[in-house]
Amino acid sequence: MLIASNDRFQPWLDPTATPQLRIENVVKTFDDFTAVDDVSLNIYRGEFFSLLGGSGCGKTTLLRMMAGFATPDKGRIFIEDTDLVPLPPYERPLNMMFQSYALFPHMTVEKNIAFGLKRDGMPKDEIAERVAKVLDLVQLSQFAARKPSQLSGGQRQRVALARSLVKRPKVLLLDEPLSALDKKLREATQYELVTIQQQVGITFIMVTHDQEEAMTMSTRIAVMDKGKLVQLGTPAEIYEYPQNRFVAGFIGSVNMFDGPLRENHADYAVVDCPAWGGPIEVGRGIGYGLGHLTTLAVRPEKIQLAKLDQPFAPVNRATARVKDMAYLGNSYVYHVVLESGQVLKVTTPNMGLAPEQQMRRDEEVQIGWDPSACIVVEP
Amino acid sequence: MIGKALQGRGVLRVMMVLVMVFLYAPIVSIVVYSFNESQLVTVWSHFSTKWYVALLHDDQILDAARISLEVALSAASGSLVMGTLAGYILTRFTRFKGRTLFSGMVMAPLVMPEIIMGISLLLLFVGMEQIFGWPERDLQTIVIAHITFSTAFVAVVVQSRLRDIDVSVEEAAMDLGARPVDVFFLVTLPLMVPALVSGWLLAFSLSLDDLVITAFVSGPGSTTLPMVIFSKVRLGLNPEINALATLIILLVGLASGIGAFKTAFKPAAKAAG
Amino acid sequence: MKAVRFLGMPKPGQGRGWVISGPFLWFLVFFLVPFLVVVKISLSTAEIAIPPYAPLFTLSDDGTISLALHLGNFQYIFSDPEYVLAYLSSLRYAAGTALITLLIGYPVAYGIATSRPGIRPALLMLVVMPFWTSFLIRVYAWIGILKPNGLINNFLMWLGVIHQPLEILNNQFSIFVGMVYAYLPFMILPLYACLEKLDHSLLEAASDLGARPFRAFLSITLPLSLPGIIAGSLLVFIPAVGEYIIPTLLGGPSTLTIGTVLWNEFFNNHDWPVASTVAVALIVLLVGPLMLLQHFQAKEETR
Numbered sequence: 001m002l003i004a005s006n007d008r009f010q011p012w013l014d015p016t017a018t019p020q021l022r023i024e025n026v027v028k029t030f031d032d033f034t035a036v037d038d039v040s041l042n043i044y045r046g047e048f049f050s051l052l053g054g055s056g057c058g059k060t061t062l063l064r065m066m067a068g069f070a071t072p073d074k075g076r077i078f079i080e081d082t083d084l085v086p087l088p089p090y091e092r093p094l095n096m097m098f099q100s101y102a103l104f105p106h107m108t109v110e111k112n113i114a115f116g117l118k119r120d121g122m123p124k125d126e127i128a129e130r131v132a133k134v135l136d137l138v139q140l141s142q143f144a145a146r147k148p149s150q151l152s153g154g155q156r157q158r159v160a161l162a163r164s165l166v167k168r169p170k171v172l173l174l175d176e177p178l179s180a181l182d183k184k185l186r187e188a189t190q191y192e193l194v195t196i197q198q199q200v201g202i203t204f205i206m207v208t209h210d211q212e213e214a215m216t217m218s219t220r221i222a223v224m225d226k227g228k229l230v231q232l233g234t235p236a237e238i239y240e241y242p243q244n245r246f247v248a249g250f251i252g253s254v255n256m257f258d259g260p261l262r263e264n265h266a267d268y269a270v271v272d273c274p275a276w277g278g279p280i281e282v283g284r285g286i287g288y289g290l291g292h293l294t295t296l297a298v299r300p301e302k303i304q305l306a307k308l309d310q311p312f313a314p315v316n317r318a319t320a321r322v323k324d325m326a327y328l329g330n331s332y333v334y335h336v337v338l339e340s341g342q343v344l345k346v347t348t349p350n351m352g353l354a355p356e357q358q359m360r361r362d363e364e365v366q367i368g369w370d371p372s373a374c375i376v377v378e379p
Numbered sequence: 380m381i382g383k384a385l386q387g388r389g390v391l392r393v394m395m396v397l398v399m400v401f402l403y404a405p406i407v408s409i410v411v412y413s414f415n416e417s418q419l420v421t422v423w424s425h426f427s428t429k430w431y432v433a434l435l436h437d438d439q440i441l442d443a444a445r446i447s448l449e450v451a452l453s454a455a456s457g458s459l460v461m462g463t464l465a466g467y468i469l470t471r472f473t474r475f476k477g478r479t480l481f482s483g484m485v486m487a488p489l490v491m492p493e494i495i496m497g498i499s500l501l502l503l504f505v506g507m508e509q510i511f512g513w514p515e516r517d518l519q520t521i522v523i524a525h526i527t528f529s530t531a532f533v534a535v536v537v538q539s540r541l542r543d544i545d546v547s548v549e550e551a552a553m554d555l556g557a558r559p560v561d562v563f564f565l566v567t568l569p570l571m572v573p574a575l576v577s578g579w580l581l582a583f584s585l586s587l588d589d590l591v592i593t594a595f596v597s598g599p600g601s602t603t604l605p606m607v608i609f610s611k612v613r614l615g616l617n618p619e620i621n622a623l624a625t626l627i628i629l630l631v632g633l634a635s636g637i638g639a640f641k642t643a644f645k646p647a648a649k650a651a652g
Numbered sequence: 653m654k655a656v657r658f659l660g661m662p663k664p665g666q667g668r669g670w671v672i673s674g675p676f677l678w679f680l681v682f683f684l685v686p687f688l689v690v691v692k693i694s695l696s697t698a699e700i701a702i703p704p705y706a707p708l709f710t711l712s713d714d715g716t717i718s719l720a721l722h723l724g725n726f727q728y729i730f731s732d733p734e735y736v737l738a739y740l741s742s743l744r745y746a747a748g749t750a751l752i753t754l755l756i757g758y759p760v761a762y763g764i765a766t767s768r769p770g771i772r773p774a775l776l777m778l779v780v781m782p783f784w785t786s787f788l789i790r791v792y793a794w795i796g797i798l799k800p801n802g803l804i805n806n807f808l809m810w811l812g813v814i815h816q817p818l819e820i821l822n823n824q825f826s827i828f829v830g831m832v833y834a835y836l837p838f839m840i841l842p843l844y845a846c847l848e849k850l851d852h853s854l855l856e857a858a859s860d861l862g863a864r865p866f867r868a869f870l871s872i873t874l875p876l877s878l879p880g881i882i883a884g885s886l887l888v889f890i891p892a893v894g895e896y897i898i899p900t901l902l903g904g905p906s907t908l909t910i911g912t913v914l915w916n917e918f919f920n921n922h923d924w925p926v927a928s929t930v931a932v933a934l935i936v937l938l939v940g941p942l943m944l945l946q947h948f949q950a951k952e953e954t955r
Contacts, residue, residue, distance in 0.1 A: 069550055089553045102551035106569045115565075116555030167555065391763040395775075397761050401833065402782050405793030412796065422801065465675045475672060483946055484679035490887055490945065492894020493913050493936070498931050499686030502924070505703045506689050518918060527682045529676075532872050579786070588786045590903055591896050595918075612792045612901065616799075624789040632785045 009219065011044035020045040021066070021171055022195055026075030028061055035061040037227035038075070048197050048204045050214040053224035053252070059207045062224070063173050066205065067096045077171055090119070095169040095197060099176040101160035103148040109159050110144040116167045134162045137196060154185050161193075174206040187336075190216050211251045215239065223247050244378040248297045255303070255344045256377070257296045261288050268371060271296055275342040280316050283371035293302060295377050300345040302373035305334065305359060306366040314368030319357075320344065322363050334359065335369055406628060413621035430622035440607055440623060447587055447604035450518055454525035455583035462533020462578055463571070467563075469534065470541040488528040489535070497595030500524045504596060516598030524596045525586040532585060533578035540574035541567075569627055584631045694928035697722050705924045723813050725929035735930065738908040739937075740819065745824075745899070746892035749831040753839040756832065757884065761843035762873075765850070776844060783837045791901050798826050798902070806890065822904030830898040835891070839884040846880025847873070879948060886945040890938055910934050920937045 011017040019042035028036040036058040043049050051059040064070040064078060068089030077084045084092055095116070104112050106369035110131055117127045135141045138158040139215045148156055157177065164172055177193065178186045194217050197204050215222045215235040223238060223246075223330050231238055231247045245256065257280060269286045271294050272277045280296055288294060306312045308319070320336040323343060327350075334346045334366035346367065359365055414425035434440060465485045472478070488496060504520050507513060514520050544567065552566045553559070568575075590605040597603065608624075610616050697706045706722075729735040764775045782790060797803045800817040808814045820826055850873065858868040896911030903909075910930060918927035 041403070067550075067554055068552075088558075090556045090558055092554075094553045096551070097548045098551055100545055100547050102547040104548060104552070104566055115552065115557075119556035119561065163551075163555070268588060391759055391766075391790045394756075394759045395763045398756060398836070399778060402779070402836070405833070406785065408796060409789065409793045419801075422806075459674055461678060464671065466790060468672055468675065472668060472672065475668075479946075479950075481672070481676055481679070482950075484683045485675070486949070487683070487942065487947070490942070492891050492911070492934065494896050494911050495690075495896050495931050496683075496686075496919060498914065498927060500682065500874060500887040502689045502693055502928065503682070503686040509703070517942055523682060527679070530679075574777070574792060584784055584786075588788060590788055605786070608788055608792070609897075612788075612795070616796055620789075620792065624786065624792070626783045627789060632781065 009046065011047075012042070012220065017044060019043060021205070021283055022076075022078040022082060023062070024076045024078070026062065026072045026077065028058075028064060028065060028070060028072050034227050036065070036072070039224075039227075039229045040075075041222060041232070043203060043205060043227065045203055046192065047219045048217055049206070050119060050207070050218040050221045051205065051207045051224060052211060052221050052250075053212040054209060057224040058227040059174060059209075059224050063096075063175055063205065063207045066094065066171070067173055068092050069080075086231065093165040093169055094171040094173060095167055096173040096175065097160050097164045097177050099179060101148075101156050101180070103156060103159055103163070105148055108145050108147055109151070112148070112159060112332075113163045113166050113290060116163065120167070130166055134166045137199070138162045153181055156187065157181060157189065160198075161196070165196075165202070169202065169321075171203045171205060174204060176208055177206060178208075186213075193217065215251075223250065225250075242297065242377055244291070245295060245297075248375075248377050253300055253345055254297045255300065257342075258379075259296075261286060261290055261292045262296050264288070264290060275338065275340045277317075277318055278337050280374060280375060281371040282374045286376050293379075295379050297375050297377045298369055298373055300333070300347045303344065303346045303367060303369045305336070305346055305348060307357070307359070308364055308366060310366070312366045312368060314370050316371065316374070317366065317368035319364055320367045322359050322361055322365055324361060325359065332359075336365065338367075409621050410625045410628065410643050413618070413625040415618065415621075418618060430618045431626075433619050434622050434626075437619065440604070440619075443604040443607040446518065446601060450521050450525065450603060451583050451586040453518075453522045454529060454586040455579050457522065457526040458529035458533050458582035458586075459575060459579045461530040462582070463537050463575065465530055466537030466541060467567070468535040469540050471546075485534055486531050489531045491528075493528075493589075493591035494595075496524070496528060497592040500527070500592065501595040509510050516596065519528055520596045520598070521601060521603065524592050525582075525589060528589075528592060529582035529585045532581050536574045536578040536581065537571060540571050544570050580634055584634075587627075587631060690928045690931050690935075693925055694725055694932045695722050696925050697724070698923045698925050702923050703924065706895065715768040722925075725925050726896055726933075728926065729929055729933060734908065735913060738910050738913045739879065739933070741908055742895075742910040743937075745827060745831060745895070746889045748828060749835055749892045750839075752832050753888050754881060754885060757836055757839035757843055758881075760839045761847055761880075764840075764844055765847035766852075766883075772848070776841075777874050779837055779840050787834060788897060791834060791898055794826065794830050794833065794902055795821065798829065803843075821902065824903075826902040827899055827907065830902040831895065832891055834898060835888040838887040838891075842883040842887060843877065843880040846877045850876055867952050879952070883945065883948050886941050886948070890941050893938065 021041075021043040022144070023041040023043075026036055026039050027034070039058070039062060051062060053059045061070055065072050068084070068087060072085060079093060082093070104115065113131045113134060114127050117130060122130075132141070133146075135144055138161055140155060140158055140162065143151060143155060143159075148159065151159065157180065159176070161325050174193075178189055181189060188240060190213060193204075206214075206217070218235055220232065220234055221238050222229055225246050233241075238247065239251055239259045242251060242254075248254045248256070257271070257273040257276050259275075259280075261269060261272045262272050262279060263270040264286055268284065269282045271282060271286075272278075273280050273296065282296065286294065304312075304314055318338060321340050322335050323335045325335070326333045329350065331350050332348050334348070336344050336346060338344065343356065344367070412423075413430060414426050415423055416429060417424035440518065465481075469478075469482055469485065500520075500523075501516075504514055504516060508515065514523070548570070549562050549566055552562045557565060586606060589603075590609050593603050594606055594609075597606070605625075608620055611620055693705055698704055758777070763780070764772055767775060795802070797806070798821040800819075800821070802821070804820065805814070805817040809817070820829075852871050854876075855868050858872050859865065863871065894911050894914075895909065896915055899907045899909045899912055900915075903912075910933075913932045913935075914927050917923045917930060
C-alpha cells in the first residue's frame with residue numbers, strides 16, 4: 001500500500017472521533033431514475049476518501065450534492081455541524097476540482113487562482129501571497145502569466161487543483177481528477193496528489209471509476225452501484241474481503257463458484273461446487289446454515305498452476321486444460337477449462353522459467369489453491 | 380468508381396461556383412454601375428463619381444440616413460441586451476413555466492412575414508396611444524419594433540456560443556464563491572464577447588435595412604433610409620441609389636463581415652469548449 | 653422562501669424569475685398582444701375616423717356595453733376572387749421558392765459539408781455574406797439585370813443569341829428569381845448544419861457493403877438530412893408567403909400576393925379592418941408550418 005504513514009490513521013475505528021462530513025440517508029431522483037438511493041457516509045478530517053463505481057452509479061451526483069450543484073430529495077449533508085443542503089454552492093466551505101478542470105479561458109493562471117479569494121474580498125497583497133504559495137506547491141510559478149490554452153494537460157490539471165485549494169476549503173471534492181491525463185502522467189500524478197493532500201491536510205473526496213486509482217490513493221473507498229452504497233472500507237478490506245459478487249467483480253478480477261454448504265466448522269467449511277467438480281474447502285467458518293447456496297470467490301493470482309508431473313500441495317486441487325494464454329511481460333494470464341466446462345482465469349508472475357517448464361496451449365495441468373485464498377461473497 | 384466520384388465532385392464544384400455568381404452578381408453590378416456616368420443605369424458610358432456627389436447634396440437622403448443610423452444604433456443596443464438575456468434564458472434555464480411559449484415568441488420573428496409583424500405592431504401602438512396616450516409614432520416606435528424582431532437573431536448567435544461554453548466553468552466560478560450575478564458578469568459575459576459583437580452588428584444591419592415593419596410603425600416625421608430608397612426605386616432604376624447602395628454595401632458588408640469572420644475563425648473561442 | 657433552481661442548483665432568492673420576466677413581458681406586449689389586437693380589429697368595420705375603424709365595444713348612454721362582432725370582413729375576403737387568387741398565388745410562389753431553393757441549395761450545402769474542414773467556414777461565410785447587406789438593395793439590383801435593356805438582355809443581344817429583348821422582368825419568372833435569390837441562404841444553412849453532422853463513416857460503411865455512391869446517397873445521406881430539408885423548407889416557405897418587397901419591385905403593378913393586397917388595403921384604401929382580416933387569414937395559414945418548425949427546432953435542441 002502506498003500510504004504507509006496512514007497505517008495508523010484510522011479515525012473511523014475510533015469511537016470517540018467525530019466525523020467531519022456526514023451524509024445521512026441521501027436520496028436523489030431524476031424523473032423516474034433513482035441516481036442516489038439512501039446513502040449514508042461518515043468522512044473524517046484528513047481522509048483521502050474515494051467514491052468508486054461505474055458510470056451511472058450515482059457517485060458524481062453524490063459529489064455534486066456535496067458541492068451544491070444538485071439538491072437531495074431526501075436526507076441531509078453536514079459539514080461539522082452545519083447543514084449544507086440549504087446553502088448555495090458559493091456559500092459552502094468546500095471546493096471542487098472539475099473533471100474538465102473548468103478553468104476560465106479568458107483569465108491567466110494567476111487570475112484563475114485568485115478568483116475565489118477575490119470573491120471573499122481578501123486584501124490584494126494577501127491574495128498575491130497566497131497565490132504565489134499555492135503556485136509553488138503545484139510547481140507552476142513560472143506559468144503564472146499564461147492563459148490556460150497555453151498550458152499542457154498536466155499543467156492545467158495542477159492549475160485546477162491550485163485554484164480549488166487556495167481557498168483552504170474544509171473539504172476538497174475531486175471529480176475524476178486524473179481521467180483527462182494519459183496513463184504515464186496519471187500514475188505520477190496519483191503520488192503527487194497524495195503528497196499534496198498530506199502537505200495541506202485537507203480532507204479529499206474523490207470520484208473515480210478507476211479501481212486501481214482508488215486503491216493507490218485512498219484511505220477508504222466507498223463502492224457504489226445503481227445508486228446504492230455497496231461496500232465501505234480500506235482498499236485492502238475491499239480487495240481481500242469483497243462483500244458481494246458486484247464488488248468482487250468490480251475490484252480486480254475474480255473466479256466464482258456456487259454450491260450448497262456441506263460442512264461448517266469454527267475454522268473451516270466445505271462447499272460442494274459442481275462446477276469445480278467436488279468440494280472446496282474454505283479457510284474459515286461461514287455464517288450460513290448447512291445446505292445454504294453459497295458463492296465462493298478466488299482471485300486469479302491466488303490460484304496455482306503446475307504441470308501434471310510436478311508435486312502439487314494445495315488443499316483444493318483439480319486438473320484442467322489450458323485454453324489460451326497471454327504474455328503481459330511481468331506476468332502470464334491463463335484461461336483454463338475445468339472438466340465441467342467452467343473457465344478460470346489464473347495469473348502467475350513471470351519468473352523466467354525455462355521454455356520446457358512453461359505451460360502450453362491445450363496442455364493438461366494441475367490447478368489449485370489453499371483454503372485461505374477463498375472468500376465467501378453475497379450473491 | 381473513383382472516376383465517377385471525381386466527376387460528381389466536379390459537378391458539385393461547378394454548381395457551387397454558379398451559385399456564388401448568382402449570389403454576388405447583383406451586388407457587383409450595383410457597385411460597378413454606381414460609377415457609370417450615364418443616366419441610363421445599365422448602359423455604360425464612362426467612369427464618373429458624379430452620382431456620389433449628387434448623393435451628398437440630396438437632403439432627403441441625408442436626413443433619412445441620419446434617422447436610420449440613429450434608429451439602428453438604439454435598436455441594435457436594445458436587441459443586444461434583450462437577445463443576450465433571451466439566449467441565456469433559453470440555453471441555461473431548461474425548465475420553467477411557459478418556456479415553450481417564450482421560445483416561440485422570441486424565435487418566431489425569424490420567420491414571421493414582416494407585413495404581419497408590421498400591421499400588428501402598428502395596431503398595438505395605435506391602441507396603446509388611445510388608451511395610455513403613449514407611444515406617439517416616431518423613432519421610438521420604430522426602435523421598439525426593430526428590437527422585437529432583431530432580438531431573435533441576437534439570441535440565436537448568443538445561444539450557439541453559450542452551447543460551446545462548458546457549464547462547469549460557470550459552476551466552478553460559483554463553487555469558488557461567485558454569486559449568480561457575478562458568474563454572469565465575470566465569466567459568462569466575457570466568454571460571449573465575440574458572439575455579442577456579431578450579434579450587435581447583425582441587429583444593426585437588420586435595423587438599417589428594414590422597410591416593411593418600419594413603414595407600418597413610423598410616424599409622419601420619421602422617414603428612414605429604406606423608405607426613401609423604396610419610394611425612389613419603385614419608379615425605376617436610379618443611379619443615385621446605386622451610389623448609395625454601394626456605400627451601404629461597403630459599410631454594412633464590411634462591418635458585419637468582420638463580425639461574422641471573427642466568430643467563424645476565432646480559435647480561442649474553442650478553448651473554452 | 654421558495655427554492656428557485658439555477659443551473660439545477662438550489663438558490664435562495666427570486667433572481668431567476670426577474671431575469672426571465674423582463675424579456676418575457678417584452679415579447680408578450682410587443683409580439684403576442686399585437687396579434688390579439690389584429691384579430692380584434694379584423695372583427696370591426698371601417699370608418700372614416702382616426703383610427704379608421706369602429707370600436708368593438710361601445711358604451712351607450714344607458715350604461716350598457718354592447719359588443720359588435722363583425723364577421724363580414726372574413727366573408728368579404730373569402731368571396732372576393734381577388735383575395736382568393738392572392739392567397740393561392742402567394743402559396744404558389746412560396747412553395748415554388750422552397751422547392752427551387754432546395755434543389756439549388758442541397759448540392760451547395762452538400763458540397764460545403766464535404767469540402768476540406770479548413771475551408772468550410774470560409775465557404776459558409778460566402779453564402780451568408782450577401783444576407784448581411786441590404787435586402788432591399790439586393791432585390792433592386794435585379795431590376796437592372798432583368799429589365800428589357802438590362803444586363804442579361806444586352807449581353808444576349810450582343811452575343812446575337814436573341815434579337816428581341818426577353819420579357820423577364822415584371823412577371824412570375826422575375827418574382828421567382830428574386831425570391832430564390834433572397835431566401836437561398838435560409839435553405840443552405842440548416843441543410844449544411846444537418847449534413848455536416850452526418851458521420852462520413854456511414855457512407856464508407858455503405859460503400860463497403862456494396863452500395864454504389866448514388867445508392868448510398870439515396871439510402872443514407874438523404875434520409876438522414878431530412879430534418880435539414882424540412883427545417884430549410886419551412887424557413888423559406890413561411891416568410892415567403894407574406895413577402896411584399898420582391899413581388900412589388902420585380903413583379904410589376906398587376907401582381908397579386910397576400911403581401912401586396914394587405915399593403916394596398918392598409919396604405920392606399922385605409923381599410924384597416926380588411927387589412928387585419930387578410931393578416932389574420934395569413935396567420936391562420938402559417939400556424940401549422942410555424943408549429944412544425946418549432947417542433948423540429950425543439951427536437952434539434954434536445955439532441
